[in-house]
Amino acid sequence: MTERIETNKIIKVVKLVAQIILENGGETYRAEDTVIRICQSYGFTEVNPIAIPTGLFITISRDGIENHTIVKRVKNRTVDLSKVNAANNISRLLTEKKLTLDEAIVELEKLAMTIPPNKYLLIIASALTAGFFALLFKGNFFDFCIAALCGAAIQLAVFVFKGEDMNQFMTSLVGGLVTAIIALSAVTLFNKGNVELIIGGAIMPLLPGLAMTNAIRDTMGGDLVSGVARGAEAVFIATGLAVGVGVILKIFLLLGGGSIQ
Numbered sequence: 036m037t038e039r040i041e042t043n044k045i046i047k048v049v050k051l052v053a054q055i056i057l058e059n060g061g062e063t064y065r066a067e068d069t070v071i072r073i074c075q076s077y078g079f080t081e082v083n084p085i086a087i088p089t090g091l092f093i094t095i096s097r098d099g100i101e102n103h104t105i106v107k108r109v110k111n112r113t114v115d116l117s118k119v120n121a122a123n124n125i126s127r128l129l130t131e132k133k134l135t136l137d138e139a140i141v142e143l144e145k146l147a148m149t150i151p152p153n154k155y156l157l158i159i160a161s162a163l164t165a166g167f168f169a170l171l172f173k174g175n176f177f178d179f180c181i182a183a184l185c186g187a188a189i190q191l192a193v194f195v196f197k198g199e200d201m202n203q204f205m206t207s208l209v210g211g212l213v214t215a216i217i218a219l220s221a222v223t224l225f226n227k228g229n230v231e232l233i234i235g236g237a238i239m240p241l242l243p244g245l246a247m248t249n250a251i252r253d254t255m256g257g258d259l260v261s262g263v264a265r266g267a268e269a270v271f272i273a274t275g276l277a278v279g280v281g282v283i284l285k286i287f288l289l290l291g292g293g294s295i296q
Contacts, residue, residue: 044136051143055122060114063261076130162187169236185237204275211279243269
């Protein structure tokens with residue numbers, strides 16, 4: 036294997052590893068550290084990765100004279116920590132020379148492929164998550180059922196609007212609207228249940244907990260750009276939820292819906 040061919044393969048490997056980590060909810064410092072460890076294990080003395088939530092910049096060099104640079108745009112971001120863990124395991128095996136570059140590329144390309152999720156499983160999971168959060172907030176069985184219905188409806192709405200290329204703010208906004216409409220309609224129609232507990236349980240899966248956690252970790256780690264970007268993302272998601280729920284509640288009160296309990 037010539038040095039240039041090996042370098043090209045290493046660049047491809049670190050690009051795939053860092054891309055997978057960033058696209059699936061991993062921290063930026065984790066992506067940068069993984070790139071550094073892989074490159075140093077193959078004799079690169081200068082490794083300068085810069086990872087931000089929406090992009091990746093990597094420059095590596097063996098002698099400080101000839102540089103190799105790659106730029107990768109990160110467009111799709113979700114939360115799949117199993118992929119982050121798998122990428123870390125592959126990089127660990129690679130640095131320990133228990134995996135060749137060609138084998139690593141094959142494994143990473145498989146991992147990077149987006150497998151369509153089981154829609155029915157996601158709907159059920161979303162429903163149960165919302166319902167049990169309502170119970171956690173000391174709701175009753177009725178609150179559980181309506182919150183579960185809200186969770187399922189939110190997931191259905193996400194599937195319906197997925198083809199419209201909705202951003203996370205709009206997804207949160209729609210989720211808030213759907214939740215408030217169903218919760219208010221059910222409580223008004225059956226004259227039972229607690230709107231606050233139902234809405235609180237239903238929107239919990241949509242709250243940007245991981246984004247805010249990563250924002251704090253990135254900022255504390257010195258990655259100020261990434262920290263501010265993730266923090267802004269979390270704020271916009273929370274704002275979308277608040278606006279969606281708030282608009283429906285305000286309309287309900289203006290129409291003479293009475294007090295909300």
